[in-house]
Amino acid sequence: MRLYCEIRGVGFPILCLHGHPGSAQAMAVFTESLSDRYQTLTPDLRGYGRSRTPLDFELQDSLNDLVELLDTQNIERCLVLGWSLGGILAIELALRHPDRIAGLILVATAARPVGSHPPVTWPDLINTGLASLINLAIPGHPWVIQTLGKRSLYRYLLQQHSSGAYHRLAKEGFWAYLGTSKQANRALNRALAQRYNRLPNLGAIAAPSLVLCGAQDRHITAQASLETAAHLPQADSRCYPDTAHLLPWEIPDQLLQDIHQWLEQQTDALGLKDSWAG
Template sequence: MKLHCERQGTGFPILCLHGHPGSAKTMAVFVEGLRDRYCTLTPDLRGYGRSQTRSPFELEDSLADLEELLDAQGIERCLVLGWSLGGILAIELALRRPERVAGLILIATAARPVGAHPPTSWVELVNTGLGSLLNVLAPANPVVRHSLGPRSLYRYLLRQHTEHAYRRLAQEGFWAYLGTSPLAHRALNRALARRYNRLPDLGAIAVPCLVLCGAEDLHITAQASLETAAYLPRAESHCYPNTAHLLPWEIPEQLLGDIHHWIDRQGLDLTAEL
Protein backbone atom coordinates (compact mmCIF):
# COMPACT_ATOMS: atom_id res chain seq x y z
CA MET A 1 0.00 0.00 0.00
CA LYS A 2 1.04 3.61 -0.43
CA LEU A 3 2.38 4.86 2.89
CA HIS A 4 1.96 8.34 4.27
CA CYS A 5 5.48 9.76 4.52
CA GLU A 6 7.05 13.00 5.72
CA ARG A 7 10.20 14.17 3.92
CA GLN A 8 12.51 16.88 5.27
CA GLY A 9 16.01 18.16 4.58
CA THR A 10 18.40 17.53 1.69
CA GLY A 11 21.37 15.27 1.19
CA PHE A 12 21.84 11.52 1.47
CA PRO A 13 18.54 9.88 2.50
CA ILE A 14 17.88 8.31 5.89
CA LEU A 15 14.75 6.19 6.18
CA CYS A 16 13.44 6.45 9.76
CA LEU A 17 11.15 3.63 10.91
CA HIS A 18 9.02 3.92 14.04
CA GLY A 19 8.12 1.27 16.61
CA HIS A 20 4.91 -0.17 18.04
CA PRO A 21 2.80 1.71 18.94
CA GLY A 22 4.15 4.53 16.86
CA SER A 23 3.93 6.86 13.90
CA ALA A 24 6.10 9.13 11.80
CA LYS A 25 5.67 11.84 14.43
CA THR A 26 7.36 9.73 17.12
CA MET A 27 10.53 9.90 15.01
CA ALA A 28 10.63 13.70 15.22
CA VAL A 29 13.55 13.58 17.65
CA PHE A 30 15.66 12.04 14.87
CA VAL A 31 14.30 14.25 12.10
CA GLU A 32 15.06 17.38 14.09
CA GLY A 33 18.62 16.22 14.68
CA LEU A 34 19.39 14.93 11.18
CA ARG A 35 17.51 17.07 8.63
CA ASP A 36 20.17 19.80 8.52
CA ARG A 37 22.64 17.35 6.94
CA TYR A 38 20.49 14.61 5.45
CA CYS A 39 17.17 13.97 3.75
CA THR A 40 14.93 12.24 6.29
CA LEU A 41 12.01 10.06 5.25
CA THR A 42 9.60 9.09 8.04
CA PRO A 43 6.64 6.95 6.97
CA ASP A 44 3.65 5.81 8.95
CA LEU A 45 3.93 2.04 8.61
CA ARG A 46 0.93 0.02 7.44
CA GLY A 47 -1.80 0.10 10.10
CA TYR A 48 -0.28 3.08 11.93
CA GLY A 49 -0.96 6.82 11.90
CA ARG A 50 -2.18 7.98 8.50
CA SER A 51 -1.39 4.68 6.75
CA GLN A 52 -4.56 2.89 7.83
CA THR A 53 -6.03 -0.17 6.14
CA ARG A 54 -9.15 -2.27 6.57
CA SER A 55 -7.44 -5.48 5.46
CA PRO A 56 -5.55 -7.83 7.81
CA PHE A 57 -1.83 -7.94 7.14
CA GLU A 58 1.45 -9.44 8.29
CA LEU A 59 4.49 -7.43 9.36
CA GLU A 60 6.33 -8.76 6.30
CA ASP A 61 3.92 -6.79 4.12
CA SER A 62 5.56 -3.60 5.37
CA LEU A 63 8.72 -4.50 3.45
CA ALA A 64 6.95 -4.30 0.10
CA ASP A 65 5.40 -1.02 1.26
CA LEU A 66 8.85 0.38 2.05
CA GLU A 67 10.30 -0.70 -1.28
CA GLU A 68 7.41 1.00 -3.06
CA LEU A 69 8.01 4.12 -0.97
CA LEU A 70 11.70 4.25 -1.94
CA ASP A 71 10.76 3.81 -5.59
CA ALA A 72 8.17 6.58 -5.39
CA GLN A 73 10.69 8.91 -3.74
CA GLY A 74 13.37 8.12 -6.35
CA ILE A 75 15.75 6.66 -3.79
CA GLU A 76 18.05 3.84 -4.84
CA ARG A 77 20.12 3.55 -1.64
CA CYS A 78 19.75 4.92 1.89
CA LEU A 79 20.69 4.56 5.51
CA VAL A 80 17.91 2.94 7.56
CA LEU A 81 17.31 4.00 11.15
CA GLY A 82 14.87 1.86 13.11
CA TRP A 83 13.58 2.14 16.66
CA SER A 84 12.18 -1.03 18.29
CA LEU A 85 9.88 -2.68 15.72
CA GLY A 86 11.31 -0.26 13.16
CA GLY A 87 14.74 -1.77 13.79
CA ILE A 88 13.44 -5.26 13.07
CA LEU A 89 12.01 -4.03 9.77
CA ALA A 90 15.33 -2.32 9.04
CA ILE A 91 17.12 -5.66 9.48
CA GLU A 92 14.57 -7.38 7.26
CA LEU A 93 14.96 -4.74 4.54
CA ALA A 94 18.75 -5.12 4.61
CA LEU A 95 18.40 -8.89 4.22
CA ARG A 96 15.78 -8.62 1.47
CA ARG A 97 17.27 -5.75 -0.57
CA PRO A 98 20.91 -5.33 0.47
CA GLU A 99 21.72 -3.18 -2.56
CA ARG A 100 19.35 -0.48 -1.28
CA VAL A 101 20.74 -0.24 2.27
CA ALA A 102 23.97 1.69 2.91
CA GLY A 103 23.97 1.08 6.65
CA LEU A 104 21.76 0.37 9.67
CA ILE A 105 21.16 2.39 12.83
CA LEU A 106 19.34 0.08 15.24
CA ILE A 107 17.85 1.55 18.42
CA ALA A 108 16.32 -0.47 21.27
CA THR A 109 15.80 -3.47 19.00
CA ALA A 110 17.10 -6.96 18.35
CA ALA A 111 17.18 -9.72 15.76
CA ARG A 112 16.00 -12.06 18.53
CA PRO A 113 13.91 -9.76 20.75
CA VAL A 114 13.72 -10.77 24.40
CA GLY A 115 11.72 -8.89 27.03
CA ALA A 116 11.88 -8.84 30.80
CA HIS A 117 8.73 -6.86 31.56
CA PRO A 118 7.22 -7.86 34.94
CA PRO A 119 3.49 -8.53 35.38
CA THR A 120 1.35 -5.40 35.24
CA SER A 121 -0.69 -4.42 38.29
CA TRP A 122 -4.08 -2.70 38.24
CA VAL A 123 -2.55 0.25 40.10
CA GLU A 124 -0.03 0.74 37.31
CA LEU A 125 -2.79 0.59 34.70
CA VAL A 126 -4.90 3.18 36.53
CA ASN A 127 -1.92 5.47 37.05
CA THR A 128 -0.97 5.11 33.38
CA GLY A 129 -4.44 6.17 32.23
CA LEU A 130 -4.68 9.09 34.64
CA GLY A 131 -1.10 10.15 34.07
CA SER A 132 -1.42 10.05 30.28
CA LEU A 133 -4.54 12.22 30.24
CA LEU A 134 -3.13 14.71 32.72
CA ASN A 135 0.14 14.83 30.78
CA VAL A 136 -1.71 15.67 27.55
CA LEU A 137 -3.63 18.44 29.29
CA ALA A 138 -0.54 19.82 31.03
CA PRO A 139 2.59 18.34 29.42
CA ALA A 140 5.48 17.47 31.75
CA ASN A 141 3.66 18.71 34.85
CA PRO A 142 5.30 17.76 38.17
CA VAL A 143 2.41 15.60 39.38
CA VAL A 144 2.85 13.22 36.46
CA ARG A 145 6.64 13.31 36.31
CA HIS A 146 7.26 12.79 40.02
CA SER A 147 4.17 10.92 41.22
CA LEU A 148 1.90 9.17 38.70
CA GLY A 149 4.55 8.47 36.05
CA PRO A 150 7.03 6.57 38.22
CA ARG A 151 4.11 4.50 39.58
CA SER A 152 2.69 3.68 36.14
CA LEU A 153 3.77 1.67 33.11
CA TYR A 154 6.05 4.59 32.23
CA ARG A 155 8.41 3.30 34.91
CA TYR A 156 9.30 0.46 32.50
CA LEU A 157 9.71 2.75 29.48
CA LEU A 158 11.76 5.46 31.17
CA ARG A 159 14.49 5.62 33.77
CA GLN A 160 14.92 9.38 33.53
CA HIS A 161 11.55 11.06 34.02
CA THR A 162 12.66 14.27 32.35
CA GLU A 163 10.54 17.18 31.20
CA HIS A 164 11.64 16.53 27.61
CA ALA A 165 10.56 12.88 27.72
CA TYR A 166 7.10 13.72 29.07
CA ARG A 167 6.60 16.44 26.48
CA ARG A 168 7.37 13.89 23.77
CA LEU A 169 4.92 11.48 25.37
CA ALA A 170 2.21 14.16 25.38
CA GLN A 171 2.80 15.51 21.89
CA GLU A 172 3.73 12.31 20.05
CA GLY A 173 3.48 9.11 22.09
CA PHE A 174 -0.13 9.49 23.27
CA TRP A 175 -1.50 10.17 19.78
CA ALA A 176 0.63 7.43 18.22
CA TYR A 177 -0.90 4.96 20.66
CA LEU A 178 -4.41 6.03 19.64
CA GLY A 179 -3.44 5.84 15.95
CA THR A 180 -2.16 2.26 16.15
CA SER A 181 -4.86 0.03 14.68
CA PRO A 182 -6.12 -3.29 16.07
CA LEU A 183 -4.83 -4.87 12.86
CA ALA A 184 -1.32 -3.63 13.68
CA HIS A 185 -1.57 -5.10 17.18
CA ARG A 186 -2.65 -8.43 15.73
CA ALA A 187 0.15 -8.47 13.15
CA LEU A 188 2.75 -7.88 15.85
CA ASN A 189 1.27 -10.53 18.13
CA ARG A 190 1.35 -13.09 15.32
CA ALA A 191 5.00 -12.31 14.63
CA LEU A 192 5.89 -12.66 18.31
CA ALA A 193 4.03 -15.96 18.52
CA ARG A 194 6.34 -17.32 15.80
CA ARG A 195 9.35 -16.61 18.07
CA TYR A 196 11.06 -14.26 15.65
CA ASN A 197 14.80 -14.94 15.41
CA ARG A 198 17.06 -13.63 12.64
CA LEU A 199 20.40 -14.11 14.40
CA PRO A 200 21.53 -16.94 12.07
CA ASP A 201 21.04 -14.68 9.04
CA LEU A 202 22.84 -11.55 10.23
CA GLY A 203 26.16 -12.63 8.74
CA ALA A 204 24.73 -11.71 5.34
CA ILE A 205 24.47 -8.02 6.30
CA ALA A 206 27.77 -6.59 5.08
CA VAL A 207 27.04 -2.89 5.61
CA PRO A 208 28.19 -0.98 8.73
CA CYS A 209 25.72 -1.02 11.61
CA LEU A 210 25.27 1.01 14.78
CA VAL A 211 23.40 -0.62 17.67
CA LEU A 212 22.18 1.61 20.52
CA CYS A 213 20.33 0.36 23.59
CA GLY A 214 19.24 1.34 27.09
CA ALA A 215 20.82 -0.66 29.90
CA GLU A 216 17.50 -0.84 31.78
CA ASP A 217 15.27 -1.63 28.80
CA LEU A 218 12.69 -4.26 29.80
CA HIS A 219 10.76 -4.33 26.51
CA ILE A 220 13.73 -5.44 24.41
CA THR A 221 16.60 -6.09 26.76
CA ALA A 222 20.06 -4.61 26.32
CA GLN A 223 21.42 -8.16 26.29
CA ALA A 224 19.28 -8.95 23.23
CA SER A 225 20.45 -5.78 21.45
CA LEU A 226 24.11 -6.48 22.21
CA GLU A 227 23.67 -10.08 21.07
CA THR A 228 22.48 -8.71 17.73
CA ALA A 229 25.54 -6.46 17.51
CA ALA A 230 27.80 -9.44 18.16
CA TYR A 231 26.28 -11.35 15.21
CA LEU A 232 26.55 -8.44 12.77
CA PRO A 233 29.88 -8.50 10.87
CA ARG A 234 30.43 -4.73 10.99
CA ALA A 235 28.70 -3.40 14.08
CA GLU A 236 29.48 -0.79 16.70
CA SER A 237 27.36 -0.74 19.84
CA HIS A 238 26.66 1.59 22.76
CA CYS A 239 24.69 0.68 25.87
CA TYR A 240 23.62 3.74 27.85
CA PRO A 241 23.28 3.47 31.64
CA ASN A 242 20.12 4.62 33.43
CA THR A 243 18.00 4.56 30.26
CA ALA A 244 15.21 2.29 29.01
CA HIS A 245 13.16 1.68 25.87
CA LEU A 246 12.42 5.37 25.27
CA LEU A 247 16.09 6.36 25.45
CA PRO A 248 15.83 8.68 22.40
CA TRP A 249 13.53 10.85 24.53
CA GLU A 250 15.66 10.46 27.66
CA ILE A 251 19.09 11.37 26.22
CA PRO A 252 18.38 12.88 22.77
CA GLU A 253 21.50 15.03 22.50
CA GLN A 254 23.89 12.23 23.45
CA LEU A 255 22.17 9.73 21.16
CA LEU A 256 22.12 12.08 18.16
CA GLY A 257 25.73 13.07 18.78
CA ASP A 258 26.79 9.42 18.67
CA ILE A 259 24.79 8.85 15.49
CA HIS A 260 26.44 11.81 13.75
CA HIS A 261 29.92 10.73 14.85
CA TRP A 262 29.31 7.18 13.66
CA ILE A 263 28.13 8.31 10.22
CA ASP A 264 31.13 10.61 9.87
CA ARG A 265 33.55 7.78 10.71
CA GLN A 266 32.17 5.28 8.20
CA GLY A 267 33.67 6.89 5.14
CA LEU A 268 30.48 6.12 3.25
CA ASP A 269 29.69 7.93 0.04
CA LEU A 270 26.96 10.09 1.48
CA THR A 271 27.55 13.09 -0.74
CA ALA A 272 24.68 12.49 -3.14
CA GLU A 273 21.99 15.16 -3.08
CA LEU A 274 18.44 14.42 -4.15
Protein backbone atom coordinates in the same frame (compact mmCIF):
# COMPACT_ATOMS: atom_id res chain seq x y z
CA MET B 1 -0.37 0.12 0.13
CA ARG B 2 0.88 3.65 -0.30
CA LEU B 3 2.22 4.90 3.00
CA TYR B 4 1.84 8.38 4.42
CA CYS B 5 5.38 9.75 4.63
CA GLU B 6 6.98 12.91 5.99
CA ILE B 7 10.02 14.04 3.98
CA ARG B 8 12.43 16.64 5.31
CA GLY B 9 15.79 18.06 4.24
CA VAL B 10 18.11 17.27 1.35
CA GLY B 11 21.10 14.99 0.98
CA PHE B 12 21.69 11.26 1.31
CA PRO B 13 18.37 9.61 2.26
CA ILE B 14 17.68 8.11 5.67
CA LEU B 15 14.55 5.99 6.03
CA CYS B 16 13.32 6.39 9.63
CA LEU B 17 11.04 3.63 10.95
CA HIS B 18 8.99 3.94 14.13
CA GLY B 19 8.09 1.28 16.66
CA HIS B 20 4.86 -0.09 18.15
CA PRO B 21 2.79 1.84 19.03
CA GLY B 22 4.21 4.57 16.87
CA SER B 23 3.98 7.01 14.00
CA ALA B 24 6.14 9.24 11.86
CA GLN B 25 5.62 11.99 14.41
CA ALA B 26 7.30 9.88 17.10
CA MET B 27 10.54 9.93 15.06
CA ALA B 28 10.80 13.72 15.20
CA VAL B 29 13.51 13.44 17.85
CA PHE B 30 15.74 12.06 15.06
CA THR B 31 14.50 13.92 12.00
CA GLU B 32 14.64 17.36 13.62
CA SER B 33 18.42 16.97 13.75
CA LEU B 34 19.28 14.64 10.86
CA SER B 35 17.31 16.61 8.27
CA ASP B 36 19.82 19.45 8.60
CA ARG B 37 22.29 17.33 6.63
CA TYR B 38 20.30 14.45 5.16
CA GLN B 39 16.97 13.81 3.53
CA THR B 40 14.80 11.99 6.06
CA LEU B 41 11.83 9.90 4.97
CA THR B 42 9.57 8.96 7.85
CA PRO B 43 6.48 6.88 7.02
CA ASP B 44 3.56 5.85 9.12
CA LEU B 45 3.87 2.09 8.77
CA ARG B 46 0.90 0.05 7.58
CA GLY B 47 -1.77 0.06 10.26
CA TYR B 48 -0.40 3.13 12.05
CA GLY B 49 -1.23 6.82 12.04
CA ARG B 50 -2.28 8.02 8.59
CA SER B 51 -1.50 4.66 6.97
CA ARG B 52 -4.33 2.78 8.68
CA THR B 53 -6.22 0.08 6.84
CA PRO B 54 -9.41 -1.86 7.62
CA LEU B 55 -7.80 -5.05 6.29
CA ASP B 56 -5.76 -7.55 8.27
CA PHE B 57 -2.10 -7.82 7.31
CA GLU B 58 1.19 -9.42 8.34
CA LEU B 59 4.25 -7.46 9.43
CA GLN B 60 6.16 -8.68 6.39
CA ASP B 61 3.67 -6.74 4.23
CA SER B 62 5.29 -3.59 5.59
CA LEU B 63 8.50 -4.52 3.78
CA ASN B 64 6.76 -4.39 0.41
CA ASP B 65 5.25 -1.04 1.39
CA LEU B 66 8.69 0.36 2.21
CA VAL B 67 10.27 -0.85 -1.01
CA GLU B 68 7.40 0.74 -2.93
CA LEU B 69 8.00 3.97 -1.01
CA LEU B 70 11.68 3.98 -2.02
CA ASP B 71 10.73 3.25 -5.63
CA THR B 72 8.16 6.04 -5.66
CA GLN B 73 10.78 8.49 -4.38
CA ASN B 74 13.38 7.20 -6.90
CA ILE B 75 15.73 6.18 -4.08
CA GLU B 76 18.11 3.40 -5.05
CA ARG B 77 20.12 3.32 -1.83
CA CYS B 78 19.55 4.66 1.67
CA LEU B 79 20.41 4.39 5.32
CA VAL B 80 17.75 2.94 7.61
CA LEU B 81 17.22 4.10 11.18
CA GLY B 82 14.83 1.88 13.10
CA TRP B 83 13.54 2.20 16.65
CA SER B 84 12.19 -0.99 18.30
CA LEU B 85 9.86 -2.66 15.76
CA GLY B 86 11.28 -0.27 13.17
CA GLY B 87 14.72 -1.74 13.81
CA ILE B 88 13.43 -5.25 13.12
CA LEU B 89 12.01 -4.04 9.80
CA ALA B 90 15.36 -2.36 9.08
CA ILE B 91 17.16 -5.67 9.59
CA GLU B 92 14.69 -7.40 7.28
CA LEU B 93 15.22 -4.78 4.58
CA ALA B 94 18.99 -5.25 4.81
CA LEU B 95 18.62 -9.03 4.51
CA ARG B 96 16.15 -8.95 1.61
CA HIS B 97 17.45 -5.93 -0.31
CA PRO B 98 21.17 -5.64 0.53
CA ASP B 99 22.01 -3.54 -2.52
CA ARG B 100 19.61 -0.83 -1.42
CA ILE B 101 20.68 -0.49 2.22
CA ALA B 102 23.86 1.52 2.81
CA GLY B 103 23.85 1.17 6.58
CA LEU B 104 21.73 0.52 9.67
CA ILE B 105 21.14 2.53 12.83
CA LEU B 106 19.32 0.23 15.25
CA VAL B 107 17.81 1.76 18.39
CA ALA B 108 16.37 -0.34 21.24
CA THR B 109 15.86 -3.35 18.99
CA ALA B 110 17.22 -6.82 18.32
CA ALA B 111 17.34 -9.60 15.75
CA ARG B 112 16.16 -11.94 18.53
CA PRO B 113 14.03 -9.67 20.72
CA VAL B 114 13.86 -10.69 24.37
CA GLY B 115 11.97 -8.77 27.05
CA SER B 116 12.01 -8.74 30.82
CA HIS B 117 8.78 -6.81 31.41
CA PRO B 118 6.91 -7.80 34.61
CA PRO B 119 3.22 -8.71 34.44
CA VAL B 120 0.93 -5.73 33.96
CA THR B 121 -1.46 -5.04 36.85
CA TRP B 122 -4.71 -3.07 37.02
CA PRO B 123 -3.07 -0.29 39.10
CA ASP B 124 -0.42 -0.04 36.38
CA LEU B 125 -3.09 0.47 33.72
CA ILE B 126 -5.09 2.96 35.79
CA ASN B 127 -2.03 5.03 36.70
CA THR B 128 -0.81 4.96 33.10
CA GLY B 129 -4.16 6.20 31.79
CA LEU B 130 -4.36 8.97 34.38
CA ALA B 131 -0.73 9.97 33.87
CA SER B 132 -1.20 10.12 30.09
CA LEU B 133 -4.34 12.26 30.21
CA ILE B 134 -3.11 14.70 32.84
CA ASN B 135 0.30 14.90 31.19
CA LEU B 136 -1.50 15.83 27.97
CA ALA B 137 -3.01 18.83 29.76
CA ILE B 138 0.12 19.86 31.71
CA PRO B 139 3.10 18.18 29.98
CA GLY B 140 6.08 17.41 32.17
CA HIS B 141 4.55 18.71 35.39
CA PRO B 142 6.55 17.40 38.39
CA TRP B 143 3.37 16.30 40.19
CA VAL B 144 2.33 14.12 37.25
CA ILE B 145 5.77 12.54 37.03
CA GLN B 146 6.23 11.85 40.73
CA THR B 147 2.65 10.94 41.69
CA LEU B 148 1.52 8.98 38.62
CA GLY B 149 4.29 8.56 36.07
CA LYS B 150 6.69 6.67 38.32
CA ARG B 151 3.85 4.40 39.48
CA SER B 152 2.64 3.64 35.95
CA LEU B 153 3.96 1.56 33.04
CA TYR B 154 6.17 4.52 32.21
CA ARG B 155 8.54 3.27 34.91
CA TYR B 156 9.46 0.43 32.54
CA LEU B 157 9.78 2.69 29.49
CA LEU B 158 11.83 5.40 31.17
CA GLN B 159 14.59 5.52 33.76
CA GLN B 160 15.12 9.27 33.59
CA HIS B 161 11.68 10.75 34.25
CA SER B 162 12.61 14.15 32.89
CA SER B 163 10.25 16.92 31.90
CA GLY B 164 11.56 16.70 28.34
CA ALA B 165 10.66 13.01 28.06
CA TYR B 166 7.14 13.67 29.33
CA HIS B 167 6.74 16.52 26.85
CA ARG B 168 7.55 14.02 24.08
CA LEU B 169 5.04 11.58 25.55
CA ALA B 170 2.35 14.24 25.42
CA LYS B 171 3.22 15.61 22.00
CA GLU B 172 4.06 12.37 20.20
CA GLY B 173 3.63 9.24 22.30
CA PHE B 174 0.00 9.74 23.29
CA TRP B 175 -1.17 10.29 19.71
CA ALA B 176 0.97 7.44 18.38
CA TYR B 177 -0.80 5.12 20.83
CA LEU B 178 -4.24 6.32 19.73
CA GLY B 179 -3.23 6.00 16.07
CA THR B 180 -2.20 2.35 16.33
CA SER B 181 -4.92 0.17 14.85
CA LYS B 182 -6.23 -3.17 16.06
CA GLN B 183 -4.90 -4.64 12.79
CA ALA B 184 -1.39 -3.48 13.73
CA ASN B 185 -1.76 -4.99 17.20
CA ARG B 186 -2.86 -8.32 15.73
CA ALA B 187 -0.02 -8.34 13.19
CA LEU B 188 2.55 -7.76 15.93
CA ASN B 189 1.07 -10.42 18.21
CA ARG B 190 1.16 -12.99 15.40
CA ALA B 191 4.79 -12.14 14.67
CA LEU B 192 5.75 -12.44 18.35
CA ALA B 193 4.06 -15.83 18.54
CA GLN B 194 6.44 -17.08 15.84
CA ARG B 195 9.46 -16.29 18.09
CA TYR B 196 11.29 -14.14 15.60
CA ASN B 197 15.03 -14.87 15.44
CA ARG B 198 17.31 -13.60 12.68
CA LEU B 199 20.61 -14.00 14.50
CA PRO B 200 21.77 -16.88 12.24
CA ASN B 201 21.26 -14.67 9.17
CA LEU B 202 23.01 -11.50 10.31
CA GLY B 203 26.34 -12.56 8.83
CA ALA B 204 24.88 -11.78 5.41
CA ILE B 205 24.53 -8.06 6.25
CA ALA B 206 27.68 -6.39 4.94
CA ALA B 207 26.47 -2.84 5.59
CA PRO B 208 28.01 -1.00 8.56
CA SER B 209 25.67 -0.79 11.54
CA LEU B 210 25.29 1.17 14.75
CA VAL B 211 23.40 -0.46 17.63
CA LEU B 212 22.16 1.76 20.47
CA CYS B 213 20.39 0.48 23.58
CA GLY B 214 19.33 1.42 27.09
CA ALA B 215 20.87 -0.58 29.90
CA GLN B 216 17.54 -0.87 31.77
CA ASP B 217 15.32 -1.60 28.76
CA ARG B 218 12.60 -4.08 29.79
CA HIS B 219 10.82 -4.29 26.41
CA ILE B 220 13.86 -5.39 24.38
CA THR B 221 16.75 -5.98 26.73
CA ALA B 222 20.18 -4.46 26.29
CA GLN B 223 21.59 -7.99 26.23
CA ALA B 224 19.45 -8.80 23.18
CA SER B 225 20.56 -5.62 21.40
CA LEU B 226 24.23 -6.26 22.14
CA GLU B 227 23.82 -9.87 21.01
CA THR B 228 22.61 -8.49 17.68
CA ALA B 229 25.63 -6.18 17.45
CA ALA B 230 27.95 -9.13 18.12
CA HIS B 231 26.46 -11.08 15.19
CA LEU B 232 26.64 -8.22 12.69
CA PRO B 233 29.91 -8.27 10.66
CA GLN B 234 30.43 -4.49 10.85
CA ALA B 235 28.78 -3.08 13.96
CA ASP B 236 29.53 -0.45 16.55
CA SER B 237 27.43 -0.41 19.69
CA ARG B 238 26.65 1.84 22.63
CA CYS B 239 24.79 0.88 25.79
CA TYR B 240 23.67 3.88 27.84
CA PRO B 241 23.33 3.57 31.63
CA ASP B 242 20.18 4.75 33.41
CA THR B 243 18.04 4.62 30.25
CA ALA B 244 15.29 2.32 29.00
CA HIS B 245 13.22 1.70 25.86
CA LEU B 246 12.44 5.37 25.28
CA LEU B 247 16.11 6.40 25.47
CA PRO B 248 15.83 8.76 22.46
CA TRP B 249 13.49 10.88 24.61
CA GLU B 250 15.64 10.47 27.72
CA ILE B 251 19.05 11.42 26.32
CA PRO B 252 18.36 12.97 22.88
CA ASP B 253 21.47 15.15 22.78
CA GLN B 254 23.87 12.32 23.63
CA LEU B 255 22.16 9.89 21.26
CA LEU B 256 22.15 12.30 18.31
CA GLN B 257 25.75 13.29 18.95
CA ASP B 258 26.79 9.65 18.77
CA ILE B 259 24.74 9.07 15.60
CA HIS B 260 26.26 12.09 13.85
CA GLN B 261 29.75 11.07 14.95
CA TRP B 262 29.26 7.52 13.64
CA LEU B 263 27.97 8.83 10.32
CA GLU B 264 31.03 11.03 9.95
CA GLN B 265 33.31 8.09 10.74
CA GLN B 266 31.51 5.95 8.15
CA THR B 267 31.54 8.54 5.36
CA ASP B 268 33.69 6.42 3.03
CA ALA B 269 32.07 3.08 3.85
CA LEU B 270 28.58 4.48 3.42
CA GLY B 271 29.43 6.43 0.29
CA LEU B 272 28.26 9.69 1.84
CA LYS B 273 30.95 12.04 0.55
CA ASP B 274 28.52 13.86 -1.68
CA SER B 275 26.07 14.44 1.17
CA TRP B 276 28.62 16.40 3.20
CA ALA B 277 29.08 18.89 0.39
CA GLY B 278 25.58 20.22 1.01
